[in-house]
Amino acid sequence: xxxxxxxxxxxxxxxxxxxxxxxxxxxxxxxxxxxxxxxxxxxxxxxxxxxxxxxxxxxxxxxxxxxxxxxxxxxxxxxxxxxxxxxxxxxxxxxxxxxxxxxxxxxxxxxxxxxxxxxxxxxxxxxxxxxxxxxxxxxxxxxxxxxxxxxxxxxxxxxxxxxxxxxxxxxxxxxxxxxxxxxxxxxxxxxxxxxxxxxxxxxxxxxxxxxxxxxxxxxxxxxxxxxxxxxxxxxxxxxxxxxxxxxxxxxxxxxxxxxxxxxxxxxxxxxxxxxxxxxxxxxxxxxxxxxxxxxxxxxxxxxxxxxxxxxxxxxxxxxxxxxxxxxxxxxxxxxxxxxxxxxxxxxxxxxxxxxxxxxxxxxxxxxxxxxxxxxxxxxxxxxxxxxxxxxxxxxxxxxxxxxxxxxxxxxxxxxxxxxxxxxxxx
Amino acid sequence: xxxxxxxxxxxxxxxxxxxxxxxxxxxxxxxxxxxxxxxxxxxxxxxxxxxxxxxxxxxxxxxxxxxxxxxxxxxxxxxxxxxxxxxxxxxxxxxxxxxxxxxxxxxxxxxxxxxxxxxxxxxxxxxxxxxxxxxxxxxxxxxxxxxxxxxxxxxxxxxxxxxxxxxxxx
Numbered sequence: 273x274x275x276x277x278x279x280x281x282x283x284x285x286x287x288x289x290x291x292x293x294x295x296x297x298x299x300x301x302x303x304x305x306x307x308x309x310x311x312x313x314x315x316x317x318x319x320x321x322x323x324x325x326x327x328x329x330x331x332x333x334x335x336x337x338x339x340x341x342x343x344x345x346x347x348x349x350x351x352x353x354x355x356x357x358x359x360x361x362x363x364x365x366x367x368x369x370x371x372x373x374x375x376x377x378x379x380x381x382x383x384x385x386x387x388x389x390x391x392x393x394x395x396x397x398x399x400x401x402x403x404x405x406x407x408x409x410x411x412x413x414x415x416x417x418x419x420x421x422x423x424x425x426x427x428x429x430x431x432x433x434x435x436x437x438x439x440x441x442x443x444x445x446x447x448x449x450x451x452x453x454x455x456x457x458x459x460x461x462x463x464x465x466x467x468x469x470x471x472x473x474x475x476x477x478x479x480x481x482x483x484x485x486x487x488x489x490x491x492x493x494x495x496x497x498x499x500x501x502x503x504x505x506x507x508x509x510x511x512x513x514x515x516x517x518x519x520x521x522x523x524x525x526x527x528x529x530x531x532x533x534x535x536x537x538x539x540x541x542x543x544x545x546x547x548x549x550x551x552x553x554x555x556x557x558x559x560x561x562x563x564x565x566x567x568x569x570x571x572x573x574x575x576x577x578x579x580x581x582x583x584x585x586x587x588x589x590x591x592x593x594x595x596x597x598x599x600x601x602x603x604x605x606x607x608x609x610x611x612x613x614x615x616x617x618x619x620x621x622x623x624x625x626x627x628x629x630x631x632x633x634x635x636x637x638x639x640x641x642x643x644x645x646x647x648x649x650x651x652x653x654x655x656x657x658x659x660x661x662x663x664x665x666x667x668x669x670x671x672x673x674x675x676x677x678x679x680x681x682x683x684x685x686x687x688x689x690x691x692x693x694x695x696x697x698x
Numbered sequence: 699x700x701x702x703x704x705x706x707x708x709x710x711x712x713x714x715x716x717x718x719x720x721x722x723x724x725x726x727x728x729x730x731x732x733x734x735x736x737x738x739x740x741x742x743x744x745x746x747x748x749x750x751x752x753x754x755x756x757x758x759x760x761x762x763x764x765x766x767x768x769x770x771x772x773x774x775x776x777x778x779x780x781x782x783x784x785x786x787x788x789x790x791x792x793x794x795x796x797x798x799x800x801x802x803x804x805x806x807x808x809x810x811x812x813x814x815x816x817x818x819x820x821x822x823x824x825x826x827x828x829x830x831x832x833x834x835x836x837x838x839x840x841x842x843x844x845x846x847x848x849x850x851x852x853x854x855x856x857x858x859x860x861x862x863x864x865x866x867x868x
Binding site for chain 2: 426429430432433434436447448449450451452453454455456458462549550551552553554555556570572573574575576578630631632
């Protein structure tokens with residue numbers, strides 16, 4: 273890395289840095305050359321870091337008042353809401369913070385899908401990201417169980433029962449997860465312990481995610497490799513810091529709107545009824561961010577196959593860097609992929625919608641078609657598209673389309689094609 | 699890579715150390731894994747006795763056994779006939795009604811949908827038995843799965859009639 277020659281100016285700084293090169297790290301993060309054309313879709317990494325820290329801080333405070341016991345949990349959450357100073361605020365920030373976290377992570381993931389950020393040499397960044405996403409879902413699910421309302425209890429029952437679909441050992445695994453013969457006190461206490469642990473695992477993975485990112489550097493909207501540093505890059509501080517901070521402010525306005533104006537709109541009224549093992553709510557639905565996967569689970573009429581389909585829908589993303597065979601990263605230069613990308617976005621939104629609806633009639637039919645299309649997109653369309661798609665010419669550098677934009681336009685198509693072919697070879 | 703090294707005593711020591719280490723790690727991890735299984739206090743609540751004298755024909759009561767709901771349904775003659783008239787070929791999980799009850803009047807079963815563990819609603823669904831609101835499984839008057847995603851019939855727990863008015867579950 274170019275910044276390995278950094279020497280602190282002060283004597284004390286040099287003394288410290290020779291023993292622990294923290295200042296070298298700080299210098300690397302400050303000067304880190306970033307593509308100068310990053311748009312606002314690139315600000316969600318910073319926003320997600322903010323979300324993680326918000327969840328850890330508010331969660332730590334809630335843990336000081338919450339009691340993980342089936343007889344006391346529900347009351348302790350109400351105690352937080354009514355008695356603890358600012359308890360209502362802290363809990364609403366934590367509960368809505370989970371939704372905001374997922375909102376940001378979905379934008380972040382779809383940003384990668386659009387600009388091909390998962391492609392070589394960034395596969396490891398992408399896979400670490402998928403693991404973080406899986407851990408986020410685990411943490412969110414267990415966190416939702418803690419208030420011990422009806423949705424907590426029955427959500428926990430349905431999700432843990434997914435493992436009973438595994439042949440032969442499934443029942444044993446489910447009993448082991450529960451620590452009993454149904455979701456009960458042992459389940460609640462272990463979920464609490466794990467809910468506390470997972471954010472710190474995520475934090476560790478975020479460090480790896482960023483480390484892996486800083487090896488090749490950021491992808492960019494044009495999707496080409498750039499020289500770093502060069503006149504295609506700007507230092508991370510102050511350029512990207514300011515841009516990220518501005519985007520974060522806008523994001524916090526949305527966050528604050530939910531917290532202060534509609535704190536319960538993303539939850540379920542049933543969860544304000546204490547858990548009752550003898551009565552299942554008429555309509556069990558997971559939180560909104562899990563709905564597309566829930567729709568996939570329900571669209572398959574066989575228990576084991578439904579569970580396999582649901583997990584495959586997430587795990588298929590791990591193979592994405594190899595399923596997408598196109599040499600061109602950014603959808604900007606891929607006219608066909610761009611259209612399929614938006615169809616996929618629509619498909620996932622449709623899955624989310626039908627996931628919230630009862631699994632019958634037309635909803636079920638739509639869920640089945642959307643599920644099939646989801647897999648077709650990744651397993652059939654993407655691998656073939658790389659071979660048949662005629663991509664548009666890709667610029668040589670980020671600066672080129674700006675300063676030589678007019679020149680580019682006047683050049684013949686043939687020249688562009690040759691250049692493009694050369695690039696895909698090199 | 700291609701040159702074959704003769705196996706020497708050091709290779710043996712490496713293998714032996716790795717094997718002993720693996721056994722040691724396994725032995726240390728097992729208590730950490732097994733502590734999550736049901737503990738002694740959970741297992742101690744293994745059986746429940748239920749007084750059924752007040753249940754009228756057609757009525758159903760729900761009792762808790764090992765933290766799970768158990769349906770005790772006193773079936774009407776009509777419901778018994780309906781359960782027994784079905785041919786086994788029509789069933790997803792073929793079981794005779796005779797094999798699911800000890801006394802045809804009393805159906806005792808775990809009130810848990812075999813799909814993902816919700817509690818089905820009684821006297822609902824297309825087969826007048828139970829209907830699971832979570833993912834739409836229909837059960838008949840013998841608690842057998844007839845339609846929907848559940849793979850098998852609702853389970854029959856171990857139980858005995860201690861006398862005409864008392865059932866011991868577990």
